[in-house]
Amino acid sequence: MNKNVNILVLATLVTACQNQKxxxxxxxxxxxxxxxxxxxxxxxxxxxxxxxxxxxxxxxxxxxxxxxxxxxxxxxxxxxxxxxxxxxxxxxxxxxLWNYEKFSAPFREGDYTYFYKNDGLQNQSVLYRQKGEDGEVEVFLDPNKFSTDGTTSLAGIAFSKDGSLVAYQISEGGSDWTKVVAIRADDKTVIGDTLVDVKFSGLAWRGNEGFYYSSYDKPKDGSTLSGITDQHKLYFHRLNTPQNEDILIFGGSSTPRRYVGGYLTEDERFLIISAANTTSGGELYIQDLSKPESPIVNVVDNFEKDHAVIDNDGNKLFIYTNLNAPNGKIVTVNAEDPRPEKWVDLIAETDNVLSPRTGGGKLFAHYLKDATSLVQQYDRTGKLERTIELPDVGSVGGFGAKAEDKELYYSFTSYVYPPTIFKYDIASGKSTLYKASGVDxxxxxxxxxxxxxxxxxxxxxxxxxxxxxxxxxxxxxxxxxxxxxxxxxxxxxxxxxxxxxxxxxxxxxxxxxxxxxxxxxxxxxxxxxxxxxxxxxxxxxxxxxxxxxxxxxxxxxxxxxxxxxxxxxxxxxxxxxxxxxxxxxxxxxxxxxxxxxxxxxxxxxxxxxxxxxxxxxxxxxxxxxxxxxxxxxxxxxxxxxxxxxxxxxxxxxxxxxxxxxxxxxxxxxxxxxxxxxxxxxxxxxxxxxxxxxxxxxxxxxxxxxxxxxxxxx
The missing domain is CATH 3.40.50.1820 (Alpha/Beta hydrolase fold, catalytic domain)
Incomplete structure (x- = not known):
C-alpha cells in the first residue's frame, strides 16, 4: 500500500471515529x-x-x-x-437495519410463479406473482390493505392443484382465530361467503370443489380469548355453499380430539387425517378419495408416537414415523393394508434427527446434527444419491417441491449468515445463489x-x-x-x-x-x-x-x-x-x-x-x-x-x-x-x-x- 493510500485510510478512520457518538x-x-x-x-x-x-x-x-x-x-x-x-x-x-427488500423463495402455482416481498418497513409482506420467468410482476395479495394499522395479517394460503383457485386465512390483531376467503386466481374475485371462527387449521383443496379446514366451536364459557377450546373438527367446505352446511369429516363429539388436521397427497387420491390430544404423539387415518364412499381407515390407533404420510406412488404410501425409531425414519406400506405391522423401512433411523421433505420425485432427508442442518437426497427406492453441500454450518429451510419440478429453492442462515435463497438443480445437485440478503x-x-x-x-x-x-x-x-x-x-x-x-x-x-x-x-x-x-x-x-x-x-x-x-x-x-x-x-x-x-x-x-x-x-x-x-x-x-x-x-x-x-x-x-x-x-x-x-x-x-x-x- 502506498503512502497516499495509507494517509487516506487513516483519515477515513479518524473521520469515522469523530462521527461516532x-x-x-x-x-x-x-x-x-x-x-x-x-x-x-x-x-x-x-x-x-x-x-x-x-x-x-x-x-x-x-x-x-x-x-x-x-x-x-x-x-x-x-x-x-x-x-x-x-x-x-x-x-x-x-x-x-430493517429497511431493505426481503424476499421469500418463489413457488409455482398453475401458470404463475409467486413470491413474497417486503419493501423494507412495510408492516406485512406482500404476495406477488408473474407469469413464467419474464412476465410482468403484479401484486396478488397485499395484507397491508387488510387494516389501516397493519395489525391484520395473512395467516395461511392454499392453491388448488391447477392453481386457479385460492383460499387464504386472515388473522386480526394476532389472534389464532382466523377468517377464510376463497377467490379465483385469475381476477381475484371472491367466491361465496367468508368462513369465520377457524382456528389451528391448514387448508387443503380437493379438486376445484372446495377445501378441508379445521376449527373448534367458539367457547360458550368465558371470552373467545381465554375460553377452553377442546374438540377440534375437520370440515369440508364446498364452494358457494353456506358455512353452516359444511360437512363434518372427523372429530367432534363422536371422535373427540383436541387437535385434528387434514391434508391430501399431491395426486389428491388420499385424504390424510392426523388426530391428537396433546402436542406430541397422535393417530393417523387415511381415506381413499378415488373410491366413492370409501371409509376413513385408521392406520395408527394410539397417541404414543408421531406419524405423517409424506408422499405416495399409487397405493404405496411413504410415511415418516418415530415408532421404534426415536430419531425418526421413513417407511413404506400398501394403502390396502397400512397397519404398522406391515411397514417396511425405506430410510432407516440414524444418530441424527430426521425431518423429511419431497420434491422432483426425490426424498430429501433433513437431519439435525448437533442442532445444525445436514441434508441428503434419496431416490424412491431409498438409495442415497448425495449429501448436499451447504454454504456453511447453519440451518436450511425448504427442499420441498412438486413431483414434476426439476429444481427447487431453499434458504440458508446462521447467527452470522443473513437469510439467503439458493436455487437447487435436483438432477445435478448444483446450488446457485438466487437472492442474497440486503441487510446492512x-x-x-x-x-x-x-x-x-x-x-x-x-x-x-x-x-x-x-x-x-x-x-x-x-x-x-x-x-x-x-x-x-x-x-x-x-x-x-x-x-x-x-x-x-x-x-x-x-x-x-x-x-x-x-x-x-x-x-x-x-x-x-x-x-x-x-x-x-x-x-x-x-x-x-x-x-x-x-x-x-x-x-x-x-x-x-x-x-x-x-x-x-x-x-x-x-x-x-x-x-x-x-x-x-x-x-x-x-x-x-x-x-x-x-x-x-x-x-x-x-x-x-x-x-x-x-x-x-x-x-x-x-x-x-x-x-x-x-x-x-x-x-x-x-x-x-x-x-x-x-x-x-x-x-x-x-x-x-x-x-x-x-x-x-x-x-x-x-x-x-x-x-x-x-x-x-x-x-x-x-x-x-x-x-x-x-x-x-x-x-x-x-x-x-x-x-x-x-x-x-x-x-x-
Missing amino acids: TIDPAPAITLLPYPETRKGDVVTNHFGVPVPDPYRWLENDTAADTKTWVDAENEVTNNYLKQIPYRDAIYKRLER FDPTQYESKQVFYTSKDGTEVPMIITHKKGLELDGNNPTLLYGYGGFNISLTPSFSTSNIILLEQGGVYAVANLRGGGEYGEKWHLAGTKLQKQNVFDDFIAAAEYLISEKYTSPEKLGIAGGSNGGLLVGAAMTQRPELFKVAFPAVGVMDMLRYHKFTAGAGWAYDYGTADDNEEMFRYLYAYSPYHALREGTAYPATLVTTADHDDRVVPAHSFKFAARLQAYHAGSNPVLIRIETKAGHGAGKPTAMVIAEQADKWAFLFQNTGTPYVE
Missing part, C-alpha cells in the same frame, strides 16, 4: 410507583394444600378493572422506557461457535455463542442468553436483524439447546418433560454459569430471554437463581403452572408439563417451579421486562398479568420490574413491522440501561 446510560431513572393491584381472597385446595391466588381476577380479560390495570401498568413502563437516553437512537438504528451486516466482523457445557446432572449440552471477532473475555460484555427447551422444538442457527444491535455494541448472543427440545430426538425431548422439567431449568442455569466462568460476561452484565414455553423458562430461572442474572425478558410466558390447562387449548400441553389435577406428586412438582407461585416476598429480582399482548389467545395474557402483579408486590430490590402489554397483538405471528421494531428497541434499551452499557451511534 457515545450515549451513556441514564445515571438515574425516576420509576413511578407500581399500580396498587388489589388482592382477592381466592384459595384453591390441591391435595390438601391451600394455594392462594390473589390475582385471579386478572384472568377476566374483558373486565373493565383489568383494562384499567393494563393501562396503569403500561403508563409506568412507558414512563421508565422514555427516560432511557439511547432508546430513540436504537429505534432509529433498527429502522435503518458484515459477517466477516463476527464469529459464531458451538461449545458443549456440563449441566447439573453431568449431561453435555450444546450452546452457540456469537460475538465480534477479537472480543476480550474480561467478564464485562453485555450478554443475552436465549432458550426454549420444550415441545420437541429445536433451536437451530438463524439470523436476527434485531440482534445486530447487541453484536455491534460488543455484546454476546448465546443460544442454549436445552433438554425438552428436539435437537437430539425423542429421548432429548422426554428428558425435559413432566417430572423431568427441572432438567430444562438446570441446563439453562448451567449455560449462564458457563458464560460467566469463561469470562464472556458476569451476573451484572447478563440478560436472559425466552418466549412462550421459553417465557416459563425465564420465569423459573429468575425465581430459582435471581442473583445470577441482571436482566430478564419473559415473553408471552406460561407462568401459572397450576391453571395453564384451563385456558384455550392449554390442556394439550400436558404431554410436556403434566397437570396439577393428575396426582399429588405432579401437583407438588409443578407448584415448586411455577413462576407465579415460586416468587418469594422480600427477594431482590433481576431487572425484568415482562412482555405480552392483549390478543394472545394461545398463552393468555393472564399468565403474565398475574406474574407481574406478584413480582411487583414481592420485589425488594432497586431493579425495575415492569410489564409491557401490546394492544392489538397476539402470541407473535403476524405482528406488524412497526410494532416489532418498537418492542425490540425497548428490549435493547432496557438491557443496556440495566447492565450499565453505553450505546455508540
Whole structure:
C-alpha cells in the first residue's frame, strides 16, 4: 500500500471515529410507583394444600378493572422506557437495519410463479406473482390493505392443484382465530361467503370443489380469548355453499380430539387425517378419495408416537414415523393394508434427527446434527444419491417441491449468515445463489461457535455463542442468553436483524439447546418433560454459569430471554437463581403452572408439563417451579421486562398479568420490574413491522440501561 493510500485510510478512520457518538446510560431513572393491584381472597385446595391466588381476577380479560390495570401498568413502563437516553437512537438504528427488500423463495402455482416481498418497513409482506420467468410482476395479495394499522395479517394460503383457485386465512390483531376467503386466481374475485371462527387449521383443496379446514366451536364459557377450546373438527367446505352446511369429516363429539388436521397427497387420491390430544404423539387415518364412499381407515390407533404420510406412488404410501425409531425414519406400506405391522423401512433411523421433505420425485432427508442442518437426497427406492453441500454450518429451510419440478429453492442462515435463497438443480445437485440478503451486516466482523457445557446432572449440552471477532473475555460484555427447551422444538442457527444491535455494541448472543427440545430426538425431548422439567431449568442455569466462568460476561452484565414455553423458562430461572442474572425478558410466558390447562387449548400441553389435577406428586412438582407461585416476598429480582399482548389467545395474557402483579408486590430490590402489554397483538405471528421494531428497541434499551452499557451511534 502506498503512502497516499495509507494517509487516506487513516483519515477515513479518524473521520469515522469523530462521527461516532457515545450515549451513556441514564445515571438515574425516576420509576413511578407500581399500580396498587388489589388482592382477592381466592384459595384453591390441591391435595390438601391451600394455594392462594390473589390475582385471579386478572384472568377476566374483558373486565373493565383489568383494562384499567393494563393501562396503569403500561403508563409506568412507558414512563421508565422514555427516560432511557439511547432508546430513540436504537429505534432509529433498527429502522435503518430493517429497511431493505426481503424476499421469500418463489413457488409455482398453475401458470404463475409467486413470491413474497417486503419493501423494507412495510408492516406485512406482500404476495406477488408473474407469469413464467419474464412476465410482468403484479401484486396478488397485499395484507397491508387488510387494516389501516397493519395489525391484520395473512395467516395461511392454499392453491388448488391447477392453481386457479385460492383460499387464504386472515388473522386480526394476532389472534389464532382466523377468517377464510376463497377467490379465483385469475381476477381475484371472491367466491361465496367468508368462513369465520377457524382456528389451528391448514387448508387443503380437493379438486376445484372446495377445501378441508379445521376449527373448534367458539367457547360458550368465558371470552373467545381465554375460553377452553377442546374438540377440534375437520370440515369440508364446498364452494358457494353456506358455512353452516359444511360437512363434518372427523372429530367432534363422536371422535373427540383436541387437535385434528387434514391434508391430501399431491395426486389428491388420499385424504390424510392426523388426530391428537396433546402436542406430541397422535393417530393417523387415511381415506381413499378415488373410491366413492370409501371409509376413513385408521392406520395408527394410539397417541404414543408421531406419524405423517409424506408422499405416495399409487397405493404405496411413504410415511415418516418415530415408532421404534426415536430419531425418526421413513417407511413404506400398501394403502390396502397400512397397519404398522406391515411397514417396511425405506430410510432407516440414524444418530441424527430426521425431518423429511419431497420434491422432483426425490426424498430429501433433513437431519439435525448437533442442532445444525445436514441434508441428503434419496431416490424412491431409498438409495442415497448425495449429501448436499451447504454454504456453511447453519440451518436450511425448504427442499420441498412438486413431483414434476426439476429444481427447487431453499434458504440458508446462521447467527452470522443473513437469510439467503439458493436455487437447487435436483438432477445435478448444483446450488446457485438466487437472492442474497440486503441487510446492512458484515459477517466477516463476527464469529459464531458451538461449545458443549456440563449441566447439573453431568449431561453435555450444546450452546452457540456469537460475538465480534477479537472480543476480550474480561467478564464485562453485555450478554443475552436465549432458550426454549420444550415441545420437541429445536433451536437451530438463524439470523436476527434485531440482534445486530447487541453484536455491534460488543455484546454476546448465546443460544442454549436445552433438554425438552428436539435437537437430539425423542429421548432429548422426554428428558425435559413432566417430572423431568427441572432438567430444562438446570441446563439453562448451567449455560449462564458457563458464560460467566469463561469470562464472556458476569451476573451484572447478563440478560436472559425466552418466549412462550421459553417465557416459563425465564420465569423459573429468575425465581430459582435471581442473583445470577441482571436482566430478564419473559415473553408471552406460561407462568401459572397450576391453571395453564384451563385456558384455550392449554390442556394439550400436558404431554410436556403434566397437570396439577393428575396426582399429588405432579401437583407438588409443578407448584415448586411455577413462576407465579415460586416468587418469594422480600427477594431482590433481576431487572425484568415482562412482555405480552392483549390478543394472545394461545398463552393468555393472564399468565403474565398475574406474574407481574406478584413480582411487583414481592420485589425488594432497586431493579425495575415492569410489564409491557401490546394492544392489538397476539402470541407473535403476524405482528406488524412497526410494532416489532418498537418492542425490540425497548428490549435493547432496557438491557443496556440495566447492565450499565453505553450505546455508540
